[in-house]
Amino acid sequence: MTPEIAAPPLELPGHAHVYSGKVRELYAPLEPGTGRPREDQLLLVASDRISAFDHVLDSEIPDKGKVLTQLSLWWFEQLADILPNHVISSDVPDAVAGRAVLVRRLDMVPVECIGRAYLTGSGLADYRESGSVCGIPLPAGLQDGSELPEPIFTPTTKAPLGEHDQPMTYAQVEAEVGADLAARVRELTTRILRRGNEVAARRGILLADTKVEFGLDHATGDADGRPAIVLADEVLTPDSSRFWPAAQWEPGRAQASYDKQFVRDWLTSPASGWDRSSGEAPPPLPEDVVAATRARYVEAYELLTGRTFA
Numbered sequence: 001m002t003p004e005i006a007a008p009p010l011e012l013p014g015h016a017h018v019y020s021g022k023v024r025e026l027y028a029p030l031e032p033g034t035g036r037p038r039e040d041q042l043l044l045v046a047s048d049r050i051s052a053f054d055h056v057l058d059s060e061i062p063d064k065g066k067v068l069t070q071l072s073l074w075w076f077e078q079l080a081d082i083l084p085n086h087v088i089s090s091d092v093p094d095a096v097a098g099r100a101v102l103v104r105r106l107d108m109v110p111v112e113c114i115g116r117a118y119l120t121g122s123g124l125a126d127y128r129e130s131g132s133v134c135g136i137p138l139p140a141g142l143q144d145g146s147e148l149p150e151p152i153f154t155p156t157t158k159a160p161l162g163e164h165d166q167p168m169t170y171a172q173v174e175a176e177v178g179a180d181l182a183a184r185v186r187e188l189t190t191r192i193l194r195r196g197n198e199v200a201a202r203r204g205i206l207l208a209d210t211k212v213e214f215g216l217d218h219a220t221g222d223a224d225g226r227p228a229i230v231l232a233d234e235v236l237t238p239d240s241s242r243f244w245p246a247a248q249w250e251p252g253r254a255q256a257s258y259d260k261q262f263v264r265d266w267l268t269s270p271a272s273g274w275d276r277s278s279g280e281a282p283p284p285l286p287e288d289v290v291a292a293t294r295a296r297y298v299e300a301y302e303l304l305t306g307r308t309f310a
């Protein structure tokens with residue numbers, strides 16, 4: 001990831017900025033009495049920024065932050081019978097209306113929990129070298145885009161911003177968080193992806209893989225006195241998952257990306273004048289590429305939820 005100069009975070013009255021991700025920000029609400037940051041809550045804000053080819057682009061996609069936030073809220077409801085989530089409220093400051101959620105601050109599980117239902121990307125590279133992904137043996141003959149026999153758990157380390165996450169074996173996850181928690185997040189990750197695909201397939205979308213984040217709520221124990229595992233961050237959005245149009249799915253080649261295909265096609269076309277291998281920042285997107293990309297995000301939201309995006 002090339003560290004392009006980060007935009008200064010939005011000043012939100014009544015909130016302290018805590019952290020900037022590539023395309024999102026975290027704030028802590030300030031206590032009205034003391035003015036100190038609350039330690040039990042966070043405000044998660046999605047921007048309209050977009051990344052492609054490991055760069056955050058100069059162009060924003062209007063409403064992207066809102067669409068992804070609303071989609072994530074909808075998925076939390078669809079997944080509520082599997083596990084609780086961190087959302088407290090979507091009543092947020094006007095400046096970030098629709099694209100922020102107030103959440104419970106959790107003790108985050110220090111593993112990127114990745115589930116894969118189809119083979120591509122770094123999983124495909126691992127498979128071609130070893131016949132397995134993160135130590136999980138797979139059948140011979142799989143291609144780029146092949147559906148896996150069942151969803152698999154392929155965790156990675158959480159690298160600092162600007163560095164790449166590294167694959168972990170399941171044994172490494174057990175060593176990091178203990179065998180009990182490792183088994184629970186593995187099961188939850190694959191269940192979430194399976195449920196996601198059951199829903200999305202009916203709407204013509206395949207979820208190739210997804211990254212989910214879990215936190216522990218030490219205040220809420222289960223029957224065995226273990227802290228509750230809570231689904232955090234955003235879930236099953238195009239930024240956390242590969243969305244593929246089912247109608248164009250064809251194993252044996254790189255699949256079309258539901259959301260970013262116009263961006264990638266233009267950036268790699270002669271029209272952009274950009275050389276991906278140059279290390280230079282990509283140029284701003286033409287307005288028709290921005291508009292088509294916005295329409296794809298809205299289309300995914302409307303297809304999946306059956307709701308109209310206001």
Ligand code: PZK
Nearest residue numbers: 019020021024025026104105106232233
């Ligand atoms: C948390 N992130 C990633 C998300 C960013 C960075 N409920 C929670 N409790 C404690 N920590 C987190 C969460 C959540 N979600 C999430 N890092 C910490 C992240 C959004 C924007 F800049």
